[in-house]
Amino acid sequence: MTGPLYLWGVFGYSSSLWIAVGIGFLFGFVLERAGFGDARNLTNIFYFRDMRVLKVMFSALLTAMLGLIVLSWIGLFDYSTLLEVSLLKTYLWPQLVGGILFGLGFAIGGYCPGTSVVGIVSGKLDAIAFFLGMIAGIWFFAAGFSLWGGFYMSSDLGRLTLWQAFGISRDWMALLIVIMALAAFWLTGLGEKWAPYDK
Amino acid sequence: MKQQNYAQGFWNPYAAGVALGLVLLLTFYLMGTGLGASGAVARTAAVIAHEVNPSTVEANPYFKEFYKPGARNPLVNWIVFEVLGVFLGALVAVLTARRFGPGVGRGPTAGVGLRLSLAFGGGIVGGIGTRFAMGCTSGQALSGGATMAVGSWVFMIAVFATAFTAAYFVRREWS
Numbered sequence A: 001m002t003g004p005l006y007l008w009g010v011f012g013y014s015s016s017l018w019i020a021v022g023i024g025f026l027f028g029f030v031l032e033r034a035g036f037g038d039a040r041n042l043t044n045i046f047y048f049r050d051m052r053v054l055k056v057m058f059s060a061l062l063t064a065m066l067g068l069i070v071l072s073w074i075g076l077f078d079y080s081t082l083l084e085v086s087l088l089k090t091y092l093w094p095q096l097v098g099g100i101l102f103g104l105g106f107a108i109g110g111y112c113p114g115t116s117v118v119g120i121v122s123g124k125l126d127a128i129a130f131f132l133g134m135i136a137g138i139w140f141f142a143a144g145f146s147l148w149g150g151f152y153m154s155s156d157l158g159r160l161t162l163w164q165a166f167g168i169s170r171d172w173m174a175l176l177i178v179i180m181a182l183a184a185f186w187l188t189g190l191g192e193k194w195a196p197y198d199k
Numbered sequence B: 001m002k003q004q005n006y007a008q009g010f011w012n013p014y015a016a017g018v019a020l021g022l023v024l025l026l027t028f029y030l031m032g033t034g035l036g037a038s039g040a041v042a043r044t045a046a047v048i049a050h051e052v053n054p055s056t057v058e059a060n061p062y063f064k065e066f067y068k069p070g071a072r073n074p075l076v077n078w079i080v081f082e083v084l085g086v087f088l089g090a091l092v093a094v095l096t097a098r099r100f101g102p103g104v105g106r107g108p109t110a111g112v113g114l115r116l117s118l119a120f121g122g123g124i125v126g127g128i129g130t131r132f133a134m135g136c137t138s139g140q141a142l143s144g145g146a147t148m149a150v151g152s153w154v155f156m157i158a159v160f161a162t163a164f165t166a167a168y169f170v171r172r173e174w175s
Helices: A013-033 A039-047 A052-073 A079-086 A092-109 A113-122 A125-143 A145-152 A162-166 A170-194 B013-031 B038-052 B054-059 B063-067 B078-096 B112-133 B137-146 B150-169
Strands: A156-158
Touching: A013 A113, A013 B013, A013 B078, A039 A052, A039 A092, A039 A125, A039 B150, A052 A079, A052 A170, A052 B013, A052 B137, A092 A125, A092 A145, A092 B112, A092 B137, A092 B150, A113 A125, A113 B038, A113 B078, A113 B112, A113 B137, A125 A145, A125 B038, A125 B112, A145 B112, A162 A170, A162 B150, B013 B137, B038 B054, B038 B063, B038 B078, B038 B112, B038 B137, B054 B063, B137 B150
Parallel strands: none
Antiparallel strands: none
16 A cells, blocks of 8 residues: 555544554664663764764664655655655754754753653653753743744745755665765764774 | 673664664654654643643743644644653563663763753753754654755754764763
């Protein structure tokens, strides 16, 4: 059957919630098995001690990116539905600023939202502190929304992909990302040998 | 690299990444959208505030999106159910690996008080970041990245460039 099934009306909203629990279960299980329940395993990348965050993230990204392309080649996934209906929209400047704040929070706090859940379940008190901090941060964001709500919705570029922005084909863009990721995998080995903070 | 005991017993990172990618691929095939996490935190924040002061939250220009007239409870939502699944899946993974243990992840010379304060402070800043970016490492970097969305790549590059820089200033926390 050609996907995405939900957007094509194969099942309804209440079924999608059960699917959400199942998908989340697999997601949480894999995150834990990757070692992402401990902030040290998540932040060691920034000190070139253990680059597992990059290895896991980029191999996951490549798997899903290439998987979607292969599924669309064999007719099991309608890529144009993704592009027209569900691709995440680009709001250039707010996403840049959001990324900067998020990167600060990640390096200082040691978690991101999904991994803090895995940390909480693993018994980590710092993960609980991070999660409570996020709640407080979101309250702050909502409280001041009249000040930055305009910025939040600014530079709306719509559903825009990298290959459209660069004017090349989807599959060439994917190939470039694969090459970049393989180079990054190779560099992780050098980074772990370098380990500049542990001399 | 010296293998620390907190880093032992996990899957090979590339194998874990491929497994994670297959979960993400399945999600796109079924739903048309990817994984996420911070949206569930935002909805939780809205619901807690709503318990305390409903009228303020329903009038708040950001939170009122979750409380439109006739809308479902903000927690009856795909991403909230997905994160409930994350709790369950991670719990099963922790218990079957016999890895559950109360503790604080920190560098060998960092104090517990310092680490917990910085975790809370980092959570505040990171939480604000997820709202401006409309997502986090799961929703934007990973899911948006796999579909080659421009904003997701801008977010991902900003996150890592900032984190590598900021890490220098908090190295005592982790060393």
